[in-house]
Amino acid sequence: MSGDVCIVGVGIHPFGRTDGLSGLDQGVYAVRQALADAGIDWPQVQFAYGSSDAAGNPDTMVERLGLTGVQFINVRNGCAAGGSALFSAQMAIKSGEFEIGLAVGFDKHPRGAFNAMPAEYNLPDWYGEAGYMITTQFFAAKIMRYMHEHGISQTSLARVANKAFRNAVHAPHAWRREPVDMETILEAPLVSDPYTKYMFCSPAEGGVALILASEKKARELGKPLVRLKAATMRTRPPKSFEVFAPSIDIGGGTATATRIASADAFRMAGIGPEDIALAQLQDTECGAEIMHMAENGFCKDGDQEAWLEQGRTEIGGALPVNTDGGCLACGEPIGASGLRQVYENVVQLRGDGGGRQVPGNPKTAYSHVYGAPGVSAVTILER
Amino acid sequence: MRAIAEGLVTEDSPPHLIGGRERATGRVVFPCPGADTFEPVALSRTGTLWSYTIQRYRPKSPPYSGPEAFRPWPVGYVELAGEVIVEARLTDVAFEDIRIGMPLELTMIPLDPEAADPVMIPAFRPAGAAA
Numbered sequence: 001m002s003g004d005v006c007i008v009g010v011g012i013h014p015f016g017r018t019d020g021l022s023g024l025d026q027g028v029y030a031v032r033q034a035l036a037d038a039g040i041d042w043p044q045v046q047f048a049y050g051s052s053d054a055a056g057n058p059d060t061m062v063e064r065l066g067l068t069g070v071q072f073i074n075v076r077n078g079c080a081a082g083g084s085a086l087f088s089a090q091m092a093i094k095s096g097e098f099e100i101g102l103a104v105g106f107d108k109h110p111r112g113a114f115n116a117m118p119a120e121y122n123l124p125d126w127y128g129e130a131g132y133m134i135t136t137q138f139f140a141a142k143i144m145r146y147m148h149e150h151g152i153s154q155t156s157l158a159r160v161a162n163k164a165f166r167n168a169v170h171a172p173h174a175w176r177r178e179p180v181d182m183e184t185i186l187e188a189p190l191v192s193d194p195y196t197k198y199m200f201c202s203p204a205e206g207g208v209a210l211i212l213a214s215e216k217k218a219r220e221l222g223k224p225l226v227r228l229k230a231a232t233m234r235t236r237p238p239k240s241f242e243v244f245a246p247s248i249d250i251g252g253g254t255a256t257a258t259r260i261a262s263a264d265a266f267r268m269a270g271i272g273p274e275d276i277a278l279a280q281l282q283d284t285e286c287g288a289e290i291m292h293m294a295e296n297g298f299c300k301d302g303d304q305e306a307w308l309e310q311g312r313t314e315i316g317g318a319l320p321v322n323t324d325g326g327c328l329a330c331g332e333p334i335g336a337s338g339l340r341q342v343y344e345n346v347v348q349l350r351g352d353g354g355g356r357q358v359p360g361n362p363k364t365a366y367s368h369v370y371g372a373p374g375v376s377a378v379t380i381l382e383r
Numbered sequence: 384m385r386a387i388a389e390g391l392v393t394e395d396s397p398p399h400l401i402g403g404r405e406r407a408t409g410r411v412v413f414p415c416p417g418a419d420t421f422e423p424v425a426l427s428r429t430g431t432l433w434s435y436t437i438q439r440y441r442p443k444s445p446p447y448s449g450p451e452a453f454r455p456w457p458v459g460y461v462e463l464a465g466e467v468i469v470e471a472r473l474t475d476v477a478f479e480d481i482r483i484g485m486p487l488e489l490t491m492i493p494l495d496p497e498a499a500d501p502v503m504i505p506a507f508r509p510a511g512a513a514a
Binding site: 112118126132140148194246248249250 | 391402433435436437439440443456462465467494504
């Protein structure tokens with residue numbers, strides 16, 4: 001195939017809680033919206049990759065969309081599921097096998113924290129019995145160490161949450177769209193120190209669909225060319241500190257799956273962090289956004305304190321981060337979450353962001369997810 | 384004493400955590416994996432706090448098998464010099480006194496302090512804090 005893989009259609013079912021609508025319903029809703037956006041009908045879709053962690057098999061949506069006999073492959077890959085579906089879809093086009101296809105993700109999780117079982121992660125039962133199969137524990141311990149080493153304050157954590165809810169006011173697909181002031185965030189009950197309840201995202205529901213096409217096909221459709229310059233998915237390197245870790249190597253904790261997924265994405269795209277106009281970074285809790293700013297190469301460890309104080313990651317700042325409020329404001333339906341970031345980037349690159357539009361006609365956008373047990377997926381879009 | 388799992392701690396008094404040393408590389412992990420590429424090794428009983436948090440809500444059951452009545456507990460990562468950083472409860476320390484870098488030593492505590500014959504889990508307490 002010559003040229004780039006392009007994203008020619010996007011659709012989203014609002015995130016949050018939608019009683020009476022299954023996860024699959026929300027996925028179908030997103031697909032129909034994406035088809036309409038691309039100006040195509042379902043029979044034109046040549047293949048699909050679908051991700052869902054807890055809401056059933058994505059391929060069963062053919063019953064709703066039409067029994068065209070389309071190739072439809074299901075993807076489960078933890079928090080990188082959406083990114084993995086997107087990666088697979090672009091490879092199908094890059095290989096020359098197909099010209100146009102779908103990456104869709106949806107989910108619907110029970111209320112409360114995620115409930116993982118040790119055996120699913122190749123861990124002994126006692127680890128769960130003792131109360132350690134808790135994602136929030138890991139994220140809290142990781143930021144506690146990071147704050148100690150790099151001088152990040154709890155005020156900076158609160159600034160991230162405050163920004164997320166402010167940005168979400170202008171994102172119709174976001175879940176928590178009321179601004180929350182700094183004092184309320186800081187004074188709220190602690191969930192896992194140093195995080196208060198406003199500093200963690202919640203499992204949620206939602207659906208996202210992206211139509212991908214070869215550059216040739218995209219030109220035929222007459223859509224603005226949003227090019228997928230890189231899509232990577234990586235697992236953890238040695239000496240990393242990841243979710244559900246009974247032990248860490250001495251000197252460990254700085255190498256991460258994110259760092260290698262990011263470095264490889266920049267290499268493939270042939271650009272650097274300084275060339276990115278806006279970024280969606282996994283922010284399942286405030287500290288994740290802060291640490292991921294550095295792990296993805298956008299700043300040095302410790303610089304985040306000044307960056308946040310100066311508003312550099314605000315919509316009008318040097319590098320707007322999580323322009324739709326991210327996971328903190330949208331919640332995290334695992335299968336859909338990574339694709340939401342790409343949806344938001346396409347909206348921004350098309351200039352359709354409304355009240356949350358990044359000014360200056362952005363040309364490049366970055367997305368990043370991270371999850372258990374040390375997986376990460378990155379994309380770079382260019383217009 | 385009834386430990387929460389076999390092969391987690393030695394039967395000495397006081398006990399040591401049992402790690403696994405990878406035969407090929409010498410890298411130490413905890414707990415000791417079942418694979419024969421690792422050999423069991425008794426880990427140091429003392430270390431320093433690497434990081435921590437306070438678990439302030441009751442984990443879901445299953446898999447959690449602690450008591451229904453929940454009181455927040457601290458959990459930390461403890462660096463055993465030259466060996467590995469291990470995850471374990473912290474005990475005998477007020478939440479506000481916990482500091483990264485503080486010296487700690489291994490002990491065993493009941494998962495349910497009210498139980499008649501409690502299951503014991505590894506924990507670290509401030510070094511020299513108790514007789």
